Amino acid sequence: MIDRKELGRFLRSRREAMRVTDVGLVAGTRRRTPGLRREEIAGLANISTNYYERIEQGRGGNPSEQLIGSLARALRLDVDERDHLYSLAGFPAPPAYAGAGYVDPGLMYLLDALVATPAQITDDLSFVLAQNQLAQALVGPWADQRGLAGNVVWRWFTDPSSRSMNPESEWDELSRTYAADLRASIYRRGQDEASRRLLGKLLATSPEFAALWEQGDVAVLRSTRKRLRHPQVGELDVQCDVVASPGTGHRLVVWRPQPGGDAAEKIEFLRVLGASIIA
Numbered sequence: 001m002i003d004r005k006e007l008g009r010f011l012r013s014r015r016e017a018m019r020v021t022d023v024g025l026v027a028g029t030r031r032r033t034p035g036l037r038r039e040e041i042a043g044l045a046n047i048s049t050n051y052y053e054r055i056e057q058g059r060g061g062n063p064s065e066q067l068i069g070s071l072a073r074a075l076r077l078d079v080d081e082r083d084h085l086y087s088l089a090g091f092p093a094p095p096a097y098a099g100a101g102y103v104d105p106g107l108m109y110l111l112d113a114l115v116a117t118p119a120q121i122t123d124d125l126s127f128v129l130a131q132n133q134l135a136q137a138l139v140g141p142w143a144d145q146r147g148l149a150g151n152v153v154w155r156w157f158t159d160p161s162s163r164s165m166n167p168e169s170e171w172d173e174l175s176r177t178y179a180a181d182l183r184a185s186i187y188r189r190g191q192d193e194a195s196r197r198l199l200g201k202l203l204a205t206s207p208e209f210a211a212l213w214e215q216g217d218v219a220v221l222r223s224t225r226k227r228l229r230h231p232q233v234g235e236l237d238v239q240c241d242v243v244a245s246p247g248t249g250h251r252l253v254v255w256r257p258q259p260g261g262d263a264a265e266k267i268e269f270l271r272v273l274g275a276s277i278i279a
Contacts (some may be wrong), residue, residue, distance in 0.1 A: 002090035008058040010088055014075045015041050015056075022076055023112060044074035065091050069101025073130070076105040079247055095192065103129045104250040107243070116271060117254055124185040124249035125198055126152040126178070137270040138230065138255060139165065153178045154198065157206035165228045174224075179212035181221040185249070225258070232273070233266040 016035035
């Protein structure tokens with residue numbers, strides 16, 4: 001059962017304990033009250049300020065489980081705080097590796113700090129959970145997609161356009177890499193409902209994936225060299241590094257320029273171009 005009064009009190013205490021720099025915002029004018037403003041938390045959680053205010057004031061109805069996960073992400077809650085928030089909202093604590101809008105706060109801190117490097121956070125099933133501005137400029141706004149449209153492996157095997165940035169000579173190796181990594185994740189999760197659902201849809205939809213799955217390869221994705229073809233800056237030679245959180249299974253994916261090439265200059269151009277578009 002939801003405890004609206006305590007839920008509102010807890011949200012307010014976590015909001016007031018935060019600083020703008022905790023979420024990658026620029027500290028501006030002097031603030032009269034501690035912590036982040038309500039509209040800032042609402043923006044980070046992708047909900048209206050009015051709705052967030054009503055929840056914090058204990059009169060916001062029954063927030064969905066997905067919304068509670070988004071608030072936990074916006075407030076950068078650790079796992080214990082996240083589970084407490086779920087309990088106050090009347091939901092059981094999420095199982096290990098569950099997403100539902102929540103993003104590992106340690107990885108979110110790193111993502112906020114990476115302003116000059118493309119980076120995004122995924123779960124261990126390759127659903128994109130969060131991206132910085134440069135990642136969106138480089139590979140597109142994956143974190144805004146709903147359902148399977150936001151899953152890297154699903155789109156790789158079912159949407160030919162998702163391969164347009166990669167040279168065809170690398171497709172076979174990338175396909176094997178994605179299938180082997182997914183196998184490791186599925187069995188590490190104990191073949192839970194989310195992983196079985198994704199696997200079933202892939203097997204039913206992609207003959208290529210089904211053939212690779214039958215081979216039984218298993219390998220955790222850690223670092224891969226890629227040549228990306230971007231429509232605005234051309235080819236980029238990058239190392240795709242993966243930093244994993246053992247507690248949540250979430251992964252910080254960073255596109256690091258290869259030394260000696262011009263990828264760093266092209267990424268900087270994307271950064272400047274993105275900033276000019278926003279301005």
